[in-house]
Amino acid sequence: MTVVDTRQDRPSSVRRVVTAIPGPRSVELADRRAAALPAGLTSSSAVYAERAADGVLVDVDGNSFIDLGSGIAVTTVGNSAPRVVERAAAQLERFTHTCFLVNGYESYLEVCETLNRLTPGDHQKRSALFNTGAEAVENAVKYARVATGRPAVVVFDHAFHGRSLLTMTMTAKNMPYKNNFGPFAPEVYRVPMAYPYRWPSGPDNAAAEAFEEFRLVVDTQIGAGSVAAVVVEPIQGEGGFIVPAAGFLRQVAEFCAERGILLIADEVQTGIARTGHWFASEHEGIVPDLITTAKGLGGGLPLAAVTGRAEVMDAAHAGGIGGTYSGNPVACEAALGVFETIESEDLLTRARRIGDILQAELADIAAGTNVIGDVRGRGAMIAAEFVTGDALTPNRDAVAEIVRYAQDNGVLTLSAGTFGNVLRFLPPLTIPDELLREGLGVIRDAVARI
Incomplete structure (x- = not known):
């Protein structure tokens, strides 16, 4: 289906400064x-x-x-993209909310089915919808903890995962995200990131040396048997678009698989076509156990998701996961418009x-x-x-x-x-x-x- 935007007030693609800034x-x-x-x-x-x-x-x-910012990687398919607007507007006329925990609706199912299809790996998957990236990351950790029976979470230097208590703890940078907001959540441990440009012995050594430091911390300081999940951004966003040294993420993924640790890919900023693949994990050839998405998913409306292995996602007890606005029907329709736009264009x-x-x-x-x-x-x-x-x-x-x-x-x-x-x-x-x-x-x- 071809969608044509006929709105007369759509701005022209020109740069024009007519007042002092700010006006x-x-x-x-x-x-x-x-x-x-x-x-x-x-x-x-x-x-x-x-x-x-x-x-x-x-x-x-x-x-x-x-x-050149897209509302921090949110309007990936363009602001007020025609398919997003058309679907969201039609849904606004049908109903604005029921709460999926009370009454379900098909668009929620369609978004989850699409994410299950598009995320890396051919294993059986499940998806659950939320409102923000922080909510998605926090719920991914909840799924990992209940599925493994383990408490610890491992994150990396320069990471950003959100502003809730747990995700603020997982975030590396103090100012402005953490300063004076403690005490923080327990059982969160930090390890070095293979940051090629700033690795002390040079970029060629970053992958091997960072992985060895990671391995030592997990095996000797935390104890691998206590670790529920390793959470990593395939490209670190707020940390400065750090692309981990080649091979580092694959080594981390293999290490996690060997020790029964779940690998969570935080694709809140990198996911939904931003990097030239649907998910940045695909560049590294890794298949995370759980993937979090948000930002570009809703085309400007608040929507986030956790997609993961069926046996992990099914581990949470009935009623243990959810929220009043999670997977709002208007946002779900907007997401379906995002998927259509990416694939058709x-x-x-x-x-x-x-x-x-x-x-x-x-x-x-x-x-x-x-x-x-x-x-x-x-x-x-x-x-x-x-x-x-x-x-x-x-x-x-x-x-x-x-x-x-x-x-x-x-x-x-x-x-x-x-x-x-x-x-x-x-x-x-x-x-x-x-x-x-x-x-x-x-x-x-x-x-x-x-």
Whole structure:
């Protein structure tokens, strides 16, 4: 079925700055915000959105920005994608909520059946739906603990898994995610990540040495027989788009299988076509026991999932898993629109094409400066790590300056990284090549200013 978007208010794919940034209307809304919202609830951008589509966001002052962040990897198929809007709107007219724990509905089943089909592995699977990535990760740990009868969870340096008590504990970075929010959850242990760019003895040694440290911690400090799950992002998101050294994840997966430990892949940011495969685990050839998804799954509506081996997912007792809004029917219909859009428009291939453009352009920018130490990522999930002249000291100020310059010139970008020195790119997969290149041109100008 071909879906044509006929809405007259859909913004044009152009960059246009018509006021100072932020404009007067955004400033007015910021004043209202300061009076009504708590100070700790911040936004990285100073502009307030009015409309958005594909790779463009229009603010309340009429400025049109190239969107290279997709609401942190959420609007992967484009903002207000036609199939998402059509399905969600139709569902709004039928019913908005029943609570799946009370009355079921077919769209919930369809989303789970699709995830069972698309996730890696040909084993029998089950899926359960939730609202957020943190909820998905926390429930994946619950499934792992009840299935194994073990308490411990192993996570990695630079990881981000959410902001709930358990997932905040699992997250590595203190500020802003954990500072003053303790005490934290017990039985969470951290091991090194095979971070090629920053591995002390060099990238060629990262996989072997990081795995040996991981093995020693699990076997001698925790005790493998106490570990329910190892939780890992196949590409670390908030940590700075760290792609683990080649072979590291496979060694971890084999180790877990040998010791009866469940491997949970946190694909909240990497999943749903972002990296050129449906799931980033496929790049490494690993088959996790459990996979968590969110962000791009709902096309902008809150939806998350845990998909895993049937025997693991069936281990939880009746009534032990769920939530009032989990798997909301409108969000489920939106997710079905996401799946249709990716498959009908071949957005897996498109993600790889975007990745090629990002990698080439950023490598060229890096060649002309000494402030970019590394360009890395997969598909439409690419980042540049900024450093000072000694090539390893994090350059957080450079990233902050680039983000500000880009915003002032009509481009929305995101920072990341344990040290705040990574500029990350998560454009929607529907962004036109020329718009993407134009946005990167602004980034080039910003780097030149540094």
